[in-house]
Structure formats: structure tokens, C-alpha cells
Amino acid sequence: MRYAVLGTGVVGRTLAATLGALGHDVVIGTRDPAATLARTDHDSYGNPPYREWQAQYPRIGLVPFADAGEFGEAAVVNATAGVTSLSALTAAAGGGGNLAGKVLIDIANPLDYSAGMPPSLNPGNTDSLGEQIQRAFPDSRVVKTLNTMNSQVMVDPARVPGDHDVFVCGDDIEAKQRVTELLRAFGWPEARIIDLGDITAARGTEMVLPLWLRLLGVIGHADYNFHIQRAV
């Protein structure tokens, strides 16, 4: 199936590589492919420039957002930085209906670093990026998921031993079922996929990011995840 991943950072790369390994046809969308490929520096997290990564995944094409939006039939994955997500998705829509009717998997977080570390959330508290995207693209079927963990854990939950959970929410039940199937293909057991209901639950999952970021300092690595432990 054809997937588009928006965003050339480590999250987008990780998702795209995994979708490719599962046998899907994948493109990565970016604002300016030539500019992305021209970069030679490591990013602030020490990740290699895109073109080094690209050389390892020659079957994954890098295309402008609009071409990605058109290509992604099975789903379009938003893995852009939260502050740029709406403009990236607008570009992906291509001025027309590139995203209409499609499943939009939103794995981004609206982290705002403008006041330094730690980032705040914008929006936070009374709105969410997931809801903003659904409002901006009412004909698309937004499913918020995977945003509560490191990207390597997203696609390989066994990196963290024991039970831990992934949340999904969205207004379209069939879209959530499709995303759930994809999560199972990533290795998530059905019992560890928690459906929180409609897209307004994105507020809850985005708002755990400050705790997640705090735990990164406490634990010292990113191989951890939330688990909801419960009595029967």
C-alpha cells in the first residue's frame, strides 16, 4: 500500500523505514527536497543529515509535500514538528483535495521551544494539535497515536520489556481500525492498544509530553513508555 510520511526528522525517517520494511510503498514529504538533500550537518540531537539516511533507503522517495499528500493513499503520516504541522498539511493538501477522505495519522506533538527548555505545549490544555488538524481538514480522518513515546519504541515496542501502551483516538471508527492494524504490524499487541474515543482525547495524550520529557532526564535513555496498570 502507498504511504506518505511528512517530515524528514528522525521520527519521520523511523516511520518511513518501518513502513518500507513492511513492504509498503513509501515517500517522505518535505517543503523543499533539494534543500533537505543539500544539508550536511547533523541535527541538534546528533542525527546524521537526511542524505546519509536516504542513501540507506533508496526505495523511499523524497518529494514535495503536495506530491506526498497525493501519493499517500493508505494513510498520510504527520511526523513534522508540531509548530509547522498545519502549514505542512496545507501544503500536502495541494490546494485541492489531496487529503480528502484519507486517513491522517498524527504522531506529532505541539512542542513550543520559543521560550527555551523545557518546551511548552502550543496549543495546550484547552485544545490540541490533533483537534486543530481535524478542524482544518474536516474531510480527512485524523487518528492521533504514537505521540507519547520515542520513535524507536513506536515501531518496535519490544525495545521496552513488559506491558506498555499506545493510545489511539479519532472521530472515524474505520480509520482507527486501520491504524490499529498498522500498530499490530509494528508489533503492538491488541491488548496494549487503548482507544480513548474521539479526537478530543488528543489533548490528554499531548499533555503527557512534559512528564515524558522530564522522565528522559531521570531515566537517562528513551526506551520507556507509559503503561496503564489496572484492576480488572
Place this chain on the structure above:
Amino acid sequence: MRYAVLGTGVVGRTLAATLGALGHDVVIGTRDPAATLARTDHDSYGNPPYREWQAQYPRIGLVPFADAGEFGEAAVVNATAGVTSLSALTAAAGGGGNLAGKVLIDIANPLDYSAGMPPSLNPGNTDSLGEQIQRAFPDSRVVKTLNTMNSQVMVDPARVPGDHDVFVCGDDIEAKQRVTELLRAFGWPEARIIDLGDITAARGTEMVLPLWLRLLGVIGHADYNFHIQRAV
């Protein structure tokens, strides 16, 4: 030891009863004890009026906030509704130094129901109730803890089987050690008590409330809690 619990709701009652059962001398502080004792209605959650509860715990006194602030030597526990916490603590300080040097255990959440359900957080995102309290009472030693779960789980973690966690944060290390001892007396294993560092981490733990509240609807009861599952 002498503990004061501020707040006559189910959270304050649960903490006070547990502290009493552990052999401590406990008072509950409220704005107007006579008014609290005069109430005959169940609250909106179906909890019985305070005086019915009080009849079961005759050794726990109900006193004005200022008397509670003076009484609570080992610690003063803030179990008031978040929107009233600062005024309750101001009353508990008694215009003088009732709270100076003391351990303030803040288990409240700044839930704002003014726009209906679900509540938002006020403050949220770029500040927290825990930080506000520490700023308002700089001579007190604020420890934020227990606010990420139902009150019955706070004092009886075995209600939820398996591993699950309680967070502590605060600027005073010795105060956190005392609170950690209290948590162990409640039944929390040492390995399940996660020290997040200074009081700014309260932002993270308060911001999980929207997800916690959403899970209440999904799970259908309150016997659940967050666990941070991690690779070694």
C-alpha cells in the same frame, strides 16, 4: 506525629483516615467547620456529608485552616480543590508563620470546571499549582506527589495489581525523603517511587490529569494508575 490535612472532600478524608490509622495525630482543616458539619447532602460524586464520615473517625478533629496550619508539624497536606488551594493555604498560614519551615505535601490538581466537562487546567502548561504554592510560601518545603491517581489508590497501592508508580518532586531533598517514608508507610515500594527532581516537574504530573480523566471513562472504574515501563 502531628499531621494536618486541608480539605474535607473524599481525598482529604481518605488521607486523614490513613494517617490516623498509621498512629498519627490528625486534624482536618476547613474554612468554616460549623458550616461543613451542618451539611446534610451527598456531594456530586455521591459521597456522604462530612459529619457522617466524621462520626466514624472521632479522633480526627475538624478545625479552621489556621488551626490546622499550626497543628501540622510533621506535614501539612493540601487536599483542597486546586482552584481554592492558594487561599486555603493562605488561611492556614494564619497571617503569621504557621507554615514556615514545614513540609507542605501538595496532592491537589488545578482542575478548572468553569467551562464544564472535561475540566481544563489552570494554571497549565507553563506553570503549575505546585510551583505557585512554592512561590507563595517560599519558607515552606513543598513536595508534589500522589496527584496522578485516585485517592484510594494513593493510600492503598495494592488495590491496583502489578507495578505502578507514584511521582514526587520538590526543591527540598530532606522534605522529599520524609514524604518518601510516608509513601512507604502507605504501601508504596521504594522502587515504585519516582523522584522527578525539583518542583517544576509538578507541571508534568498535573498535566497528565486530562489523560487520567479520559481513562476513567474508558476503564469504567478508578482502580488504575500510571506505570513507567522501561528497559534497564
